[in-house]
Amino acid sequence: MGERGSLVGRDREMAAVGAALDRLASARRRPGFDWMEIRGEPGIGKSRLIGELTELADARGHLVLRGHGAELEQDIPFNALVDALDDYLGAVAPARR
Numbered sequence: 001m002g003e004r005g006s007l008v009g010r011d012r013e014m015a016a017v018g019a020a021l022d023r024l025a026s027a028r029r030r031p032g033f034d035w036m037e038i039r040g041e042p043g044i045g046k047s048r049l050i051g052e053l054t055e056l057a058d059a060r061g062h063l064v065l066r067g068h069g070a071e072l073e074q075d076i077p078f079n080a081l082v083d084a085l086d087d088y089l090g091a092v093a094p095a096r097r
């Protein structure tokens with residue numbers, strides 16, 4: 001990670017992130033699907049929050065994959081999901097997929 005100041009004023013958001021990761025831990029025994037929506041004005045700190053989430057998830061031993069969707073690709077179904085899986089699955093041996 002590059003130069004980054006300390007995280008300010010995100011106690012509530014980080015509590016929600018922690019709770020989501022707790023749910024994920026229990027989902028390992030009871031598979032399910034969970035999601036969070038992070039939205040806000042330009043520059044408000046969405047990417048930073050995702051970065052914090054990523055570090056926490058990684059520290060807890062989760063596999064973290066990131067996918068991006070561009071506005072031009074918005075008509076392609078599951079595009080961001082495919083983007084997230086592409087490089088990872090490409091690097092996994094066929095027998096393990």
Ligand SMILES: Nc1ncnc2c1ncn2[C@@H]1O[C@H](COP(=O)(O)OP(=O)(O)OP(=O)(O)O)[C@@H](O)[C@H]1O
Nearest residue numbers: 006007008009010041042043044045046047048049
């Ligand atoms: N809670 C915070 N405390 C301190 N610095 C922060 C916080 N949130 C964001 N920043 C800093 O502010 C800058 C802008 O944040 P960020 O890039 O995450 O915004 P964004 O919402 O993703 O912007 P965009 O809409 O352009 O994608 C970054 O340098 C980031 O590290």
Ligand SMILES: [Mg+2]
Nearest residue numbers: 043046047048
């Ligand atoms: Mg951003």
